[in-house]
Amino acid sequence: MNLWQKGKRRMLRSVRIRSLKDTSLRLGTPVFLVLMGLVVCLLWGVWENRKLADKYIADTAKLYVDQINRDMSQINSELIYLLDSDSNIKEIPDQITSTDAQYYEMERTLRERNRVLKIRYHEVQTFFVYGQKANVLITDSGTMFTESKGMTTLNQMLMSYLQIMTSKDSISTQWTVITFGDDDYIVGWYAKNKKVIGCVINLNLIFRTIRAKTEEYDVIPFMVDARGRVMTQADTSEKYKNEIIDFSKAGKKKEKNATVYSYQLGTVGKINLMVLPGGGILENVLIMQIAFVVLIAVLLIVCALEITAYYHRILEPLEKFGQKLEELEKEQSLNDDGSNNLLELESVSGKFKELLRKIQGLKIAIYEKELAEQKAELEYTQEQIKPHFFLNCLSLIHGIADKNHEGEIVEITTVLSDYMRYIFQDSKKQRNVEEELEHIEAYIRIQKLRYGEEAFSFEATMDGDIGEWKVPSLLLQTLVENSVVHGVSLDRKSEISLYLTNETYEDGEYLYICISDTGNGFSKEALDAIEHDTPIIYHGRHHVGISNIKRRLALMYGERASITCSNMDENYGAVVEVRLPKTE
Structure with missing residues (x-):
């Protein structure tokens, strides 16, 4: 072999080695840049998701505070209206003691009115009526006189506060923040002619509700009243109390790693929410993204090491091996056997890109879910x-x-x-039996105004201490309404009876409910339809009351609940019996 042939072969080997190096560089550089871009995107996603989580917390707290503001506005009007129109309040004498029996009915009526108001407004701890001259306080739980013993600290301090602050008539409902004992309260009151009506809201209840609505997030609610006084929950650590005080003085939205959101609460001050890093629905996504950042960083290091190993363990040995090649056909056959691994590298790159698309799809799905939940909350607020x-x-x-x-x-x-x-x-799945019976009294009163007092009679009997037992909302009213609609006739006076008691079986305690009337009873077709779960149609109408009850009981209790329909006699006296397992 002459010198020219040797030089040509050396040049071809050099071109081939340089081509492999260029190919490796062209493949490695884009992959490296993609990985770096992915790291940047994931870091940016971590930041955006953190902002989204903070916005979710802020919007949730705002919806709750807005609800309280609406309730306070409604209470403003209701207190003024009641004091101006309720004759029982006006009848509170200037002198009264616990032995004055002629005022018992007036006190009972006012206590009942206070209980109704308390049920209507969930944030209110107690409603009260106060006679300043007699120094008597009537709440939803009882009547307190000057000489009463065993009064709570709250009632004692409330009477002292009202004795001082309500000496003059109010132009409008007054709201202020007061500390009674170890707790802080918002007191709203309206005074006229030495008579006062008002309510007390426990700030700790508001704080606990906010924390419950933002569960799994690390948040600290606190309030700064109109005088700049700071109030927090009793279990707030000293560290965060100091940070809250510093925030109230500096007025910053950012306090170290925490974010603070503020919401105006009526005229009494501002509810603030300090959001600490950590926790929350999106926290798992943040952890996953950080894990991916670490994983990709490790992958970059591994790639760098692999590239180095590739050059030293593949290209250099290949170059040495190429120096020993003598024929071009032999070199070509070695290239054709796939020993350069270019196809495998492309396959790995494709799979990695598919993984990236799945990660991005997961992020989009979670984001859309959060948007849908916020939209649902907004629509619910609008429906209210x-x-x-x-x-x-x-x-x-x-x-x-x-x-x-x-x-x-x-x-x-x-x-x-x-x-x-x-x-x-x-909307709640279950309510107390006592609440349902109070609601039925209102329904019966409406029907008597419609049909007349003599059209039918209604009697509800409750055997045992079952007032706090839980039943599906509006269940009792649906049963009573069914009896009124189908059992009351203008031709004769009808009798409707509702009986409730508790029963004990081997598998636990049950609530037994029986509703009966003296109407025409169920038709044979209706009883067959109820038994076979087919549509109940008679007199040309589609009746769904009993069917809906059966479906609700099946969904809530499964096979443990039962409903039975029958007649006292043929075509006379409908009877519906329901058994519900006791729930907490």
Whole structure:
């Protein structure tokens, strides 16, 4: 072999080695840049998700504070209206003791009114009526006189506060923040002619509710009143109390690693929410993203080491091996056997890109889920406006009728208002038996105004201490309504009876409910439809009351609950029996 042939072969080997190096560089550089770009994207995603989590907390707290503000605004009007229109308040004498029996009925009526108001406004700890001259305090739990023993610290301090602060008539409802013992309270009151009506809201209850609504997040709620005084929960650590005090002085939105959001609460001050890093629905996504950042960083290091090993363990040995090649055909066959691994590298790159797309799809799905939840909360808040408008209209009709001395209209609007307020309460799966029976009383009153006092009689009997037992909301009303609709006739007086008691079996305690009437009873077709779970149609109408109850009981209790329909006699006296397992 002459020198020219040797030189040509050396040049071809050099070109081939340089081509392999260039190929490796062209493949390695884009992969390296993609990995670096992915690290940047994930770090940016961590930041964005943290902001999204903070926004979720802030919006949740704002919705709750807005609800309290709406309730306080409603309480403003209601306190003024009650003090001006309630004759029982005006009847509080200037001198009264616990032995004055002639005032027992007036005290009982006021306590019951306070209990109804307390049920309506969940944040309020107690409603009260106060006679300044007699120094008597009537709350939803009892009546306190000057000589009463065993009064709570709250009632004692409330009486002292009202004795001092309500000497003059109020122009409007007054709201202020007061410390009674170890707790802070918001007191709202309206005074006129030495008579006072008002309510007390426990700030700790508001703080606990905010923390419950932002569960799994590390948040510290606190309040700064109109005088700049700072109030926190009793279990707040000294470290964070100092940070909160520093924040209230500096007025900054950022305090070290914490973010603080502020919301105006009526005229009493601002509710603040200090959000600490950590926790939350999106925290797992943040941890996953950080893990991916670490993983990719490790992958970059591994790639660098692999590239170095590739050059030293593959390219250099290949170059040495190429120096020993003597024929071009042999070199070509070695290239064709896939020993350069270019196909495998492309396969790994494709799989990695697919993994990246899945990660991005997961992020988008979680983000869309959060947006959907926020949209649902907004729509629910908007829907709450409708019941308030309806109730305000009822109040307007009540006021006009009262002004014109239309007694029947005043009565039915009052009963209907209580009835609808119960219907419009926050939807709950179960309610107390006592609450359901109070609601049924309002329903029966409406039906008697419709049919007349003599059209039918209704009696509810409760055997045993079952007032606090839980039942599905509006279950008892549906049963009573079914008896009124199908059992009451203008031809004769009907009798409707509701009986409740507790029963004990081997598998636990049960609530037994029996509703009966003296109407025409169930038809044979209706009983067959109820037994076989087919549509109940008679007299040309589709009846769904019993069917809906059966479906609700099956969904909530499974096979443990039962409902039985029968007649006392053929075509006479419908009887519906329901058994529910006891729940906490």
